[in-house]
Amino acid sequence: MDERKLKVLGAVVTDYVATREPVGSKALVERHSLGVSSATIRNDMAMLEEEGYLVQPHTSAGRVPTDKGYRLFVDRLATVKPLSAPERRAISSFLSGAVDVDDMVHRTVRLLAQLTRQVAIVQYPVSSSATIRHVEIVGLSSDRLLVILIDSTARIDQYPVTLSEHSEEELSELRKILNSAVGGRKPVDADAALADLLTAPGFDRARFGPIVEAVRTMLANDPSEELVVAGMPNLMRYGASYETAIMPVLDALEEQVVLLRLLGDAVAEHPGEVSVRIGQENPYVPLHGTSLVVSEYGFDEVWASLGVVGPTSMDYPSTISAVRAVARYVGRFLAEG
Amino acid sequence: MDERKLKVLGAVVTDYVATREPVGSKALVERHSLGVSSATIRNDMAMLEEEGYLVQPHTSAGRVPTDKGYRLFVDRLATVKPLSAPERRAISSFLSGAVDVDDMVHRTVRLLAQLTRQVAIVQYPVSSSATIRHVEIVGLSSDRLLVILIDSTARIDQYPVTLSEHSEEELSELRKILNSAVGGRKPVDADAALADLLTAPGFDRARFGPIVEAVRTMLANDPSEELVVAGMPNLMRYGASYETAIMPVLDALEEQVVLLRLLGDAVAEHPGEVSVRIGQENPYVPLHGTSLVVSEYGFDEVWASLGVVGPTSMDYPSTISAVRAVARYVGRFLAEG
DNA sequence: GCTGGCACTCAATAATCCCGAGTGCCAAGC
DNA sequence: GCTTGGCACTCGGGATTATTGAGTGCCAGC
Secondary structure, eight states, X not given: OOHHHHHHHHHHXXXXXXXXXXXXXXXXXXXXXXXXXHHHHHHHHHHHHHTTSEEOSSTTSOBEEOHHHHHHIIIIIOOOOOOOHHHHHHHHHHXXXXXXXXXXXXXXXXXXXXXXXXXXXXXXXXXXXXXXXXXXXXXXXXXXXXXXXXXXXXXXXEEEEEOSSOOHHHHHHHHHHHXXXXXXXXXXXXXXXXXXXXXXXTOOHHHHHHHHHHHHXXXXXXXXXXXXXXXXXXXXXXOOOIIIIIHHHHHHHHOHHHHHHHHHHHHHHSTTSOEEEOGGGSSSGGGTTEXXXXXXEEETTEEXXXXXXXXXXSOHHHHXXXXXXXXXXXXXXXXXX | OOHHHHHHHXXXXXXXXXXXXXXXXXXXXXXXXXXXXXXXXXHHHHHHHHTTSEEOSSTTSOBEEOHHHHHHIIIIIOOOOOOOHHHHHHHHHHHHTOOSHHHHHHHHHHHHHHHHTSEEEEEOOEEXXXXXXXXXXXXXXSSEEEEEEEETTOOEEEEEEEOSSOOHHHHHHHHHHHHHHHTXXXXXHHHHXXXXXXXXXXXXXXXXXXXXXXXXXXXXOOGGGOEEEEOGGGGGTSOOOIIIIIHHHHHHHHOHXXXXXXXXXXXXXXXXXXXXXXXXXXXXXXXXXXEEEEEEEEETTEEEEEEEEEETTSOHHHHHHHHHHHHHHHHHHHHHO
16 A cells, blocks of 8 residues: 555544544645645545545545544554653552552543543453452341352452351351361362252251352352443543434443453454454444454453443544553552552 | 412423423413413413513523422422332332342442433441441461451451461451450441550550551441442433533532532431422532432431432422332331341 | 646535414403 | 403524535646
8 A cells, every 4th residue: 555645544534533524635735744735635535435444424525534444544554652651640640549459440440431531441350360268257137147258369249148046156167167168269169169068968058058059159250240331421522423322332331241242352352452443343233333442451360351432533542552551550550469 | 379370380390391392371271271271371471480480581482490480399289299010119129139238229329310310329328326247357368468347237348458477376366356346346436446456565566557557447438428320321311411411410420529418418408308409509509400309218327318410300200209219118128138 | 646727516604584382462351 | 350362573493595615526737
């Protein structure tokens, strides 16, 4: 592809993203030093349109990039736009205040939404090597208990159980049994151990079964299937119409399953780097009008993904670098514990 | 005030809420059986306008209720609109699935947003009689500990602490000390007990001080200052302009302090019932274009508030009864544990 | 292969017209 | 003294038309 044509495409994308209005040949030569006249640019643009990188909303209007155009722009033109020093500081200080993983995820998603001014999504980090650290049983009242599960990544889960007439000794005994059954094990193994325990001779299943089941329920909770979303108000920033642009995104955001698959797919395609899905490249039809910018994050055996959803006419260089930077910082933060 | 004039005001409010368009005398006699002619209605409407209950957006247009008009409507006319059976079932089943307080708050706020199709806000319930139930210390790795605090309402808080070279015996000992210091106590008393503990002879402050401080930090976390918001997308439902209607609400929702005060004020004014703040009655200026419908909820010594924010032209009867119903159901749910 | 020139297109803006919903007022009627 | 039908009047908003100008494609000349 012609050197100048690439430059023209880049200029069209940049201007369109900035103004959100079709850009014409004259405006282009004025705003960019292309060294040729507008007539030449017109010819180039006509060719770019033939090749499917640009379209005219209507005759006698400027050009707008197509998904294909954005794609080429992202692949060949988008130079990484380094974050400003204040932005780096903001990321760093925002995240360093996090007190636990839960807090970190929430801080991250808000940070990302604020940085990119778009809708941000963060998946809970999941450690393939997480092990159960402790099971605790606490009496709340005469017949209500709270069963608590803690894993090596400081994740805590709780589940209420009703059990009449229990003594502190009983609970203490049960606590020991449970901890020796699941302590240090991975969730799957711990679950198997509990299944064995239920049928073990001498175990009072009728009485303590519910507690064991509570633990098994919590073991089955997979944090990697949780995600947090922020920045929905940013959707309104674009004058986009409710029907065509906002509703589909809102719907998609409700469907955690869909989002998880989208994130997973994107990450799988370009592991280790920021991956971009533009408009129709998206496997989920209602989001054909929007783009995803996704990255995985984590360290060692703890990995998950994060990203943003926005209009195809987003500022890719900035968004990509923001997503990348946040992913790196969060990874580093996780590594430091 | 004249019987018929009240009826006219009510009809104007109802029609305006339904259509969002100024309502005229003719449409009024057609849609409501008022038993008089449009000319008479015109006279009544002119008087209502003089008295400040209605306004004309411009000459030769229908009338629109003022804040004062809505106020009279709410105070004197709004008959409680009972919820439909399906709605009751929805509330009941939606809430009964809640597994703990945290879950319940989230379910409640989503339920309320869905029911009223507006932005819902729920404050975390706070029990003035909550007592500390248990302190647990769990080792995560050789130098990382997790300190966990559980109270009688099943609320769990966690805090990470770094402590090199600790033995299981040490921790066990410390656990006993801490639990006997705070167990069964209210947060304030527990905090005092820990303050004493820190200066007690024989306590290795240099070594265990950070753990005690972690507990004290958690004791200071006041859940009543937390709130959850849902239904922001509903803001877009009204064709309201971004600048005048949406931005102020979004801003307000970011300011937890403001929201807490608004909820508190509203509840304080009408304890025990649903209170309504219409437009300019609102002490917070940016929300002068919106109304709040708020109720307290809880049982015994556990109380908090919940409510919705919406345009002044909301459907007050439905909204009020939805808020009331949800508040009652949640209160009942809390009472049942 | 680039450029200036030129005729052409067409969305968006402005200008204009027109309609009818809605009003206020009044005189007549119950 | 209310209520009512009648009537002249107002004026926002929708439809229609005119105007503008940014932008294009094409072409002949450099």
